Amino acid sequence: MTILQLKNVYKSFGKLEVIKDLSFSVEEHSVFGFIGKNGAGKTTTMKMILGFLRPDSGEIYVCGERVSYGNTKTNRHIGYLPDVPEFYGYMNPKEYLKFCGDITGLPREITLARTKELLSMVGLENTNRRIRGFSRGMKQRLGIAQALLNEPKLLICDEPTSALDPIGRKEILDILSVARTRTTIVFSTHILSDVERIADTIGVIDQGKLMLEGSVQKIKNMRRKDTIQILLSSPETAKELAEKVKELPFVIESEFEMDTVLIKLTNAEEYGKEIMSLLVRENIPVLRYEILEPSLENVFLEVVG
Amino acid sequence: MKRYVAFTKKEFLEQLRTYRMLILFSVFFIFGLMSPLLAKILPEILSGMDLQGMIITIPEATAVDAYAQFFKNMTQMGIIVILLVFGGVISNELTRGTLVNVLAKGLGRHTVILAKYTAMVVMWTVALVFSGLINQGYTMYLFDTSDISNLIFSILCLWLFGVYLLSLIILSSVLAVGSFGGLILTVVVLGGLLLLDLFPKLEKVNPIYLSSRNMDFITGVLTPSDALLPVLITVILILANISASIVLFNRKRL
Amino acid sequence: MNQIIEYLPFIIPIIAVEFILMIVSLVHMLKHKKFRFGNQAMWIIIVVFVQIIGPILYFTIGRGEE
Structure with missing residues (x-):
């Protein structure tokens, strides 16, 4: 099943063409590495998938449903980890996940059970202080927990490792390797070793165009x-x-x-x-x-x- | 509905844990208490002053003076406190990016606006009632309140003006950018309305009417029927502000 | 003396509120030590000596981001 599909997407900011005729698709239960230099259009593409930006033309489908700009229903299939996730600093991780469960309409018992499971998966099960004192890496890990809370079919991570030190990066990659068993992952990066570690398929984007797409092995050999x-x-x-x-x-x-x-x-x-x-x-x-x-x-x- | 309630609860938690609730209630408590006290002691202080043999006769303060102080405090310092406490409710989330996670989970943007507005209106209402009750208690303790008319109506007018002001804060925050853009735009619009109030022909189509004629209702110079048009206009403006906020927020780029 | 007794119901609550605001801001300040502008000494002086307004300014514009 195709989880994510982009068809001939264009986007420009003023005169600057950021995305030019971008088409690709991601199959269920795969890990898609979206590679490009800074400014290649990765974040713009992700924001369009989430309906935060309007494409100039082209279509985007998530689980077969068309993404519309602004209020999009397709977001209920998506878990999103922004490049620098921001939380309400006055809550602790459990309170934040409970809040996330409530605003997505999850029943209370399910939220509690998943909160416990996800916090131990990301290593924050014993952290009861408020989020405002968290390090970058801790915020990133909480970000993954909140993104997986409503068991999304598609997990989108925008540069999940780039702001972190080597230990933090390894932790995030390990967590994503666990997460791949339960969802489809699309993540962007400019760190190629990260892609080699966890991605099955990759897409290389440069100046708004997809230069290469396919399985990691195929591309290496090609x-x-x-x-x-x-x-x-x-x-x-x-x-x-x-x-x-x-x-x-x-x-x-x-x-x-x-x-x-x-x-x-x-x-x-x-x-x-x-x-x-x-x-x-x-x-x-x-x-x-x-x-x-x-x-x-x-x-x-x-x-x- | 469940989502809306959840987000509204989060707003209350935020107001509580960022100490904004504490500030709002402390200040409104002090307004309620100080207004009758000031009305009582100001004439005593003035008459106690020795103005080089000049004799000034100051009439004994009455309950009317206490309410005059209360409305003066509320419509001046009170508005400033409301702006400080609620001015960042939307701008803070937009500049820090805390709404990204929430909206990416599929929470409707209109729900965010409506929940925030609900929480603001509830806080303003409770704080105003609290302040009004304290003011009433202390005024009765110090003065005779028999010649007061339309007190509840006058406070309702002030309440409706506050509800309008909160809708203006929301619309301005959606329109403007940056941490203080919304606050500045709100102040500019308020300034414009105050200028319009200088034209007697326009005074009744201006929400300012509800925050500037309060004492005229209390002394009986004006009757509630005089406020019919301003109340109607203000209600329409509130609905327009909130609808416009939702439409614009739906289109806003995050 | 009579006057003071008459005004006690006013004076006690006002002092109590002033005191609560002052203590809460001082505790918050000493725990976080982050300010949008100014330094700790300046804010301690403002909060202690400018009653009511000082703590309000601290919490609404003075304290640092979370």
Whole structure:
């Protein structure tokens, strides 16, 4: 089942075109990583899905229902974690979740049961002080709890990890990994390692256009530009090797830094032996020879560059 | 309905825990108490002053003077306190972004406006009744209140003016931006209404009438039937302000 | 003396309210120590010496964001 679908969405602020012909869809029980630089249009897209902004043209569907601007009914399917979630500082986490349950019309017993479960999932079960003294990470965790309270079909997280320190980031990613078992997740980020950790499918957005879409594995393989890293005994030999391999037809690029040579080529497994035979022929002593895994970062830089 | 009640309860909790309720009730308590006291002791202080042999005769204060003090306090300091206590009810949430979570859960925007307005009106009503009762008690303690007419009606007029003022705060906060934009716009509109009140032909189509002629009802110069048009106009303006707030808030970009 | 007794029902509640407002603002101030403008010493002076108005100003415009 398709949980979220965007069809030819356009949005501009004044003369600035922020979103240009954006179309993509997210299937049930998947984790969709929405990747882009700052200002690429990620937050704008999320706000349009929530009906907080009106698209200039195009259609957005959540669980098959069309999103309308302003008061949208589709929000009852959605749990939303803003990039910097803000709460009523004079409440404690339990009071806040009870309030959230009441305004979504959840029966009191269900709210209480889920509050207990969610607070222990995000590690705030013993925090009874008021929210005003919370750290960024604690607010983010409470944000996930409130977003999951009414068991939404779709959880939208806007840059859930970018404002956090490494420990806070790991905590949030762990919580999202747990949350994926019960809902579909769309999250935006510019941190690629986060995407590699939890996303199944990704969409890369740049200057308001979707540049790439598909499963993480497929995208990594599709844009296959392999890199071989060779560690040599001295910077001189590294320089020599870097220049020699440039003449080979299958090498796209080669560079060296100190005693390490990086060779970019079309297929490392097939042409790797030719590099090796070159090393033997020229009698160059090798300390380490390594084929680097294709990373999303390389793909991202290639696409967005 | 359940959602509306839940949000209204949250508003009361907010007023309580941010100390705004404490302030409102303390000030209104002091108004109720000080008004008769000031009416009583001002002539005594004045007559006790030695103005270089000048003799000023000041008539003995009566209950009318106590009510005059009460309405003066309410329509001056009282309005300022109302603006300070309720001025940020919407602006604070918009500037801090606390409504984002709430609206993303599908709570209707009209529910937010109506719940906030309900909480404000209830607080104003309770505070006014509280202040009025204290004022009444102390006035009866100090003075003879037999020649007072239309007291309840006069206070009702003041109440309706307050209800209008609160609707104006809501509309201004939806229209203006920033923490104090709504407050400033409300003050500007109030200033405009005060200017209009200077034209005798327009005085009856102006809500200010309900906050400036209170003593004329008490002394019997005006009768309740004189206030028919201003009451009607004010009720229409209140409904218009709230409807406009809902329509505009529905379209507001968050 | 008679006059003072006559006005006691006024004086006692007023002093009580002033006192409550002052204590509540001082406690809040010492617990949070955040101000939208000015510093703690300034606000202590305002709250203690400007009766009623001082605490109102503190709670409505003086205290810091949560």
